[in-house]
Amino acid sequence: MSRLLARLFMAVVGIVLAAPIVVVAGVSFNAQRTLTFPPVGFSLAWFGEIFADAGWRGALLTSLAIAASSAALAVAIAFPLAWFLWRWHAPWARLFQVLGTAPFILPPVITALGFLSFWATAGFYGAPWTVVISHAVFLVTLPLVTITLGFSSIDPSLTEAAATMGADDRTVLRTVVLPLVTPYLVSGYAFAFVLSLNEYIIAYMVAGFTVETLPIKIFNALRYGYTPTMAAVTVFFVAAAALVFSLVARFGDLPRLLGAWSSRES
Amino acid sequence: MTTARPQKIADYAPLVFPAVMLTVFFVVPFGIMVAVSFFRRVQGAFYEPDFVLANYARFLSVFFGEVLGFSLVLAALVAVVAVTIAFPFTYLLARLPRRRQVLWLVALLSIVSLSEVIVGFAWSTLFSRTAGITNVLVALGLMDEPMSLSPSFGALLTGLSYHAFPYTVLVLYPALARLDPTLMEAARTLGASPPCAFVTVVVPALRNTILATLIMVFVFALGSYLLPQLLGRPSNWTLSVLITDQAIYQSNLPFAAAMAVFLVLVSLALVGLSLLVGRKEAAQ
Amino acid sequence: MTSLVLENITKRFGAVAAVDRVNLTVPDGSFVCLLGPSGCGKTTLLRMIAGLEEPSEGRVLVGGDDVTRTPAHRRDFGMVFQSLALFPHLSVGENIAYPLRIRGVPRAEQARRVEELLALVRLPGFGERPVAKLSGGQRQRVAIARALALQPRLFLLDEPLSALDAKLREAMQVELRQLQQRLGITTIVVTHDQREAMTMADLVVVMNEGRIRQSAPPVEIYRRPADTFVADFIGITNLLRARRGPDGAVRVAGGFLAGVTLPAEEAMISVRPEDVRLVPPEAAAITGRVEFVRDLGASIEIYVEAEGQRIVAVASPRERPDLQPGATVGLALPADACVVLGA
Numbered sequence: 092m093s094r095l096l097a098r099l100f101m102a103v104v105g106i107v108l109a110a111p112i113v114v115v116a117g118v119s120f121n122a123q124r125t126l127t128f129p130p131v132g133f134s135l136a137w138f139g140e141i142f143a144d145a146g147w148r149g150a151l152l153t154s155l156a157i158a159a160s161s162a163a164l165a166v167a168i169a170f171p172l173a174w175f176l177w178r179w180h181a182p183w184a185r186l187f188q189v190l191g192t193a194p195f196i197l198p199p200v201i202t203a204l205g206f207l208s209f210w211a212t213a214g215f216y217g218a219p220w221t222v223v224i225s226h227a228v229f230l231v232t233l234p235l236v237t238i239t240l241g242f243s244s245i246d247p248s249l250t251e252a253a254a255t256m257g258a259d260d261r262t263v264l265r266t267v268v269l270p271l272v273t274p275y276l277v278s279g280y281a282f283a284f285v286l287s288l289n290e291y292i293i294a295y296m297v298a299g300f301t302v303e304t305l306p307i308k309i310f311n312a313l314r315y316g317y318t319p320t321m322a323a324v325t326v327f328f329v330a331a332a333a334l335v336f337s338l339v340a341r342f343g344d345l346p347r348l349l350g351a352w353s354s355r356e357s
Numbered sequence: 358m359t360t361a362r363p364q365k366i367a368d369y370a371p372l373v374f375p376a377v378m379l380t381v382f383f384v385v386p387f388g389i390m391v392a393v394s395f396f397r398r399v400q401g402a403f404y405e406p407d408f409v410l411a412n413y414a415r416f417l418s419v420f421f422g423e424v425l426g427f428s429l430v431l432a433a434l435v436a437v438v439a440v441t442i443a444f445p446f447t448y449l450l451a452r453l454p455r456r457r458q459v460l461w462l463v464a465l466l467s468i469v470s471l472s473e474v475i476v477g478f479a480w481s482t483l484f485s486r487t488a489g490i491t492n493v494l495v496a497l498g499l500m501d502e503p504m505s506l507s508p509s510f511g512a513l514l515t516g517l518s519y520h521a522f523p524y525t526v527l528v529l530y531p532a533l534a535r536l537d538p539t540l541m542e543a544a545r546t547l548g549a550s551p552p553c554a555f556v557t558v559v560v561p562a563l564r565n566t567i568l569a570t571l572i573m574v575f576v577f578a579l580g581s582y583l584l585p586q587l588l589g590r591p592s593n594w595t596l597s598v599l600i601t602d603q604a605i606y607q608s609n610l611p612f613a614a615a616m617a618v619f620l621v622l623v624s625l626a627l628v629g630l631s632l633l634v635g636r637k638e639a640a641q
Numbered sequence: 642m643t644s645l646v647l648e649n650i651t652k653r654f655g656a657v658a659a660v661d662r663v664n665l666t667v668p669d670g671s672f673v674c675l676l677g678p679s680g681c682g683k684t685t686l687l688r689m690i691a692g693l694e695e696p697s698e699g700r701v702l703v704g705g706d707d708v709t710r711t712p713a714h715r716r717d718f719g720m721v722f723q724s725l726a727l728f729p730h731l732s733v734g735e736n737i738a739y740p741l742r743i744r745g746v747p748r749a750e751q752a753r754r755v756e757e758l759l760a761l762v763r764l765p766g767f768g769e770r771p772v773a774k775l776s777g778g779q780r781q782r783v784a785i786a787r788a789l790a791l792q793p794r795l796f797l798l799d800e801p802l803s804a805l806d807a808k809l810r811e812a813m814q815v816e817l818r819q820l821q822q823r824l825g826i827t828t829i830v831v832t833h834d835q836r837e838a839m840t841m842a843d844l845v846v847v848m849n850e851g852r853i854r855q856s857a858p859p860v861e862i863y864r865r866p867a868d869t870f871v872a873d874f875i876g877i878t879n880l881l882r883a884r885r886g887p888d889g890a891v892r893v894a895g896g897f898l899a900g901v902t903l904p905a906e907e908a909m910i911s912v913r914p915e916d917v918r919l920v921p922p923e924a925a926a927i928t929g930r931v932e933f934v935r936d937l938g939a940s941i942e943i944y945v946e947a948e949g950q951r952i953v954a955v956a957s958p959r960e961r962p963d964l965q966p967g968a969t970v971g972l973a974l975p976a977d978a979c980v981v982l983g984a
Contacts, residue, residue, distance in 0.1 A: 093550070093551040093552055096552075097449050100445065100446070100449070101446065101449055101450070104442065104446055105464075107519070108464070108465075108468060108519075108522070108523075109464075110483060111476070111479035111480050111482070111483050111519070112468075112479060114479070114482055114483050114489070115478070115479045115482055118482060167374070168374065168375045168378045168379065169375070171371035171372065171374055171375055172371075172372065172375035172376075174371055175369075175371045175372045175375075178361075179361060179362060179363045179368065180361060180362050181362065181363060184372065187372070187375060187376055187379060190379045190380075190383060190384065191375070191379060193383065194383055196576065196624070196628050197576075197580070197621060197624050197625075198576065198579055198580025198597060198620060198624060199580055199582070200580055200582050200597040200600050200601060200617065200620075201390075201580075201600075201617045201620055201621050201624075203601075204390055204600065204604055204613060204614060204617045205383075205386035205387045205389070205390040205617075206382075206386050207604065207610075208386060208389045208390045208393050208610065208614065209382070209385060209386030209389050209390075211610075212389055224382055225382070227378075228378065228379065228382045228383050231379070282466075282470075285470040286470050288470075289470050289471055289472035289475070290472065291472050291473060291474050291582075291583060292473075292582050292583075292601070296601070296604070296605070306472045306474045306475070309472075309474045309475070309478065310474045310583065313474070313477075313478060313587070321478060322478075322482075325475050325478060325479060328471060328472070328475055329467055329468075329471065329475075332466065332467035332468075332470045332471070333463060333464070333467040336462075336463045336466040336467055337463050340459050340462070340463055345459050345462050345463070346455070346458060346459070346462065346534060349462065349527065349530055349531065349534075350530055350531025350534060350535075351451070351530070351531065351534035351535065
């Protein structure tokens with residue numbers, strides 16, 4: 092009896108979670124340029140417009156480029172930091188770990204404002220690459236958390252064994268540590284990538300008037316009324332995220348990456 | 358690996374890049390923002406360096422006090438709604454067979470990463486007159502004619518709770534996934550039905566986690582900037598909206614900075630609190 | 642009146658039967674041990690008795706009532722888990738009072754009963770202590786007290802002593818047995834430690850691969866194992882191949898074995914090392930070569946190789962045979978100590 096209730100509960104939550112996405116997806120297939128559900132007529136025109144329309148296409152490419160580079164930069168910052176904290180006993184270095192976590196914990200509006208002040212003072216306000224750096228620093232938390240988790244899961248006897256066989260730090264890193272930590276590196280990159288793709292406020296505040304990412308474009312478009320291309324873009328976002336995370340799940344142990352002990356057999 | 362201390366200067370090498378990046382691109386911007394909050398606002402230009410408390414004083418006016426109050430209440434409501442639904446949900450999720458669990462996790466991750474813009478757009482569609490819930494209700498005969506349910510406080514609350522929900526689940530997940538399953542089983546053998554056992558054993562055993570999560574979701578909701586604009590009326594706008602408004606449209610950077618600093622202090626205090634609470638639980 | 646009856650209990654996970662057609666009758670007030678190696682199904686069986694798992698087939702009857710479909714919280718059993726599962730947010734007293742609390746027992750009565758139980762498990766005055774501050778043995782006792790709070794009709798324990806160190810474990814075995822005898826409660830314990838089972842149980846149920854191999858009092862299990870698995874699992878034994886010649890005579894390890902009849906031409910025989918007697922080789926039925934001598938102080942183990950089979954004999958220090966590896970030695974296997982095994 093209670094098992095049935097549990098199933099029902101999860102199903103209801105699932106429906107509520109999916110409802111907005113389903114409706115938007117339905118709308119995106121609507122033949123006419125109106126916001127109606129269920130869709131009247133079927134058309135993939137709006138998906139095509141993402142690529143056909145110069146504005147949307149530009150925004151898409153901009154978003155992808157920024158996401159790819161800022162995620163990479165975030166991992167590049169997180170990895171040596173996580174490695175250092177794992178390798179050495181240096182309590183004062185925890186400070187940098189806190190710094191790495193801070194931007195993400197604070198409301199994004201504040202981080203955005205901070206970056207705005209900074210770039211304005213530095214004189215680079217509006218340059219596109221400022222978004223990359225801003226995103227990277229903002230999103231550093233994600234790879235930092237996953238990579239730290241990855242390091243903590245390394246059995247120390249493995250590195251000790253390598254050391255007794257004559258391997259120096261660099262060799263240990265290359266031959267023992269990296270292979271074990273790579274899944275966490277990848278998942279950290281994936282999380283950062285997807286979040287950068289979706290990020291609005293920092294991109295907007297830092298360079299919103301010169302750089303138009305997809306979220307910025309959507310918000311701007313929303314102010315001026317509705318176009319179904321927005322719905323198509325939404326579907327794209329969800330599909331992209333689902334794809335990325337499915338890949339992570341396929342090649343890694345997703346429950347463990349998210350904090351469970353180890354995969355349960357059931 | 359962590360008992361050795363760094364020996365030579367070269368050992369510190371890996372720390373250089375992260376340290377520089379984080380210091381230059383986080384500490385400095387943050388410091389600048391705090392400094393700007395004390396600057397004097399100059400009409401027509403950005404601001405000029407000064408030290409005035411006028412920005413903070415203005416902030417303590419009635420209007421902004423109301424906005425602050427509303428923001429805090431809204432964030433608290435969202436936290437309560439999200440955690441109340443997410444806690445039993447995550448408990449059940451963590452107990453699913455592996456395959457279904459991974460499916461759910463991928464779905465939740467996909468939704469959690471969704472931009473506020475998209476969530477706002479999706480829910481405004483769901484609340485609209487032509488493509489929303491009311492259309493379904495009309496089709497089922499429960500309503501006479503469709504109507505738009507947004508912008509409204511209810512719409513905002515729903516949208517924010519939706520946005521916060523997957524985040525809440527992921528925050529609760531480690532603790533619930535690691536929960537000893539024999540605790541529930543022991544309670545059952547002691548005569549408690551499964552719902553009773555859940556309420557009398559699982560919830561109290563994890564009360565510190567619940568508290569810490571409430572705080573984290575509160576901070577998360579506090580930072581919401583777009584949803585109040587997309588789903589709420591101007592009277593529903595939160596502090597974050599005002600900060601952006603002042604910064605961009607009113608070109609009043611010092612005032613925006615002052616509000617932001619205040620928001621930071623509140624957030625930091627709460628995060629610190631949740632860490633303390635979390636540490637107490639880990640010691641159990 | 643029999644307390645617990647398991648009828649054809651089977652539990653399948655996919656194509657694998659973790660528990661396979663188990664039939665068992667547990668007399669009222671007895672102490673039963675489910676014994677076997679990891680993965681033999683004993684814990685799954687216990688969980689099915691407790692109601693935490695549902696059998697794929699079969700019935701569970703308690704005092705004549707069919708409880709197969711009754712949920713765990715209505716079965717009125719007390720259970721101690723391997724992890725002990727003490728509620729971390731409650732004190733010792735609150736843990737023990739938990740089953741009483743959710744039944745709506747009045748506060749005063751709860752307190753009285755908690756005191757009673759703490760005295761029973763020899764932890765008087767521990768009521769206010771937080772669970773985290775207890776030693777392993779103390780946590781054990783709290784778990785036992787809690788399980789017995791409602792005077793259940795069945796007391797179930799899943800590897801209760803496995804987390805304790807050796808000395809404490811031995812002491813707890815005796816204590817647990819004494820407690821059970823005092824209360825007269827029907828008790829079922831799952832363990833993989835055969836010494837533990839032999840110490841505590843009235844009835845030992847040896848399981849392997851989901852099936853019951855033998856169900857008998859400890860001494861009978863030891864002296865009359867039902868098959869090679871039981872013989873080998875319990876204590877140390879010599880498993881020897883015996884052959885019946887055309888003349889009807891039984892030969893083992895190159896020598897004749899008198900007084901033993903085989904059901905077929907070939908069979909396995911189990912002989913305990915302490916029953917193997919060392920005799921002068923000239924007069925012996927079986928002769929062999931000493932491989933290895935292990936002097937353990939309290940006993941001396943002699944490993945003998947005879948006709949390709951290894952036989953272990955145990956001698957007491959009083960006899961102190963002066964044997965070196967390589968020496969020839971004679972062995973005698975008394976007929977009443979030889980158990981002819983099925984498979």
